[in-house]
Amino acid sequence: MSNENEKAINITIMGREFYVSCPLDERAELQQAAEHLDQKIKEIKQEGKVVGSEKILIIAALSISHELQIMQNGNGFDMSEFKRRITDIRSKIDEVLTKKIS
Numbered sequence: 001m002s003n004e005n006e007k008a009i010n011i012t013i014m015g016r017e018f019y020v021s022c023p024l025d026e027r028a029e030l031q032q033a034a035e036h037l038d039q040k041i042k043e044i045k046q047e048g049k050v051v052g053s054e055k056i057l058i059i060a061a062l063s064i065s066h067e068l069q070i071m072q073n074g075n076g077f078d079m080s081e082f083k084r085r086i087t088d089i090r091s092k093i094d095e096v097l098t099k100k101i102s
Helices: 024-047 053-072 079-101
Strands: 006-013 016-023
Touching: 006 024, 016 024, 024 053
Parallel strands: none
Antiparallel strands: 006 016
């Protein structure tokens, strides 16, 4: 590991363990991503329409990529808009609280 802010994390996908180097502050997200991928793989396997590990992995990756594309195109949940609205709501609450205290 070339960076002291990075550390290997153990993730499990399709019953296989992988050690992946990642920044310390991204460990939780990487673990969640691995769990999401593993869940997609399990769902595809259960459907029984796709046979073969390689094909299942490709379909899972395509499915997750499609989810991401929908979100980026604004047809799904828009995190930046959500954060902006939260900031607006906080400002309004602070404004009201300031007036009541004064």
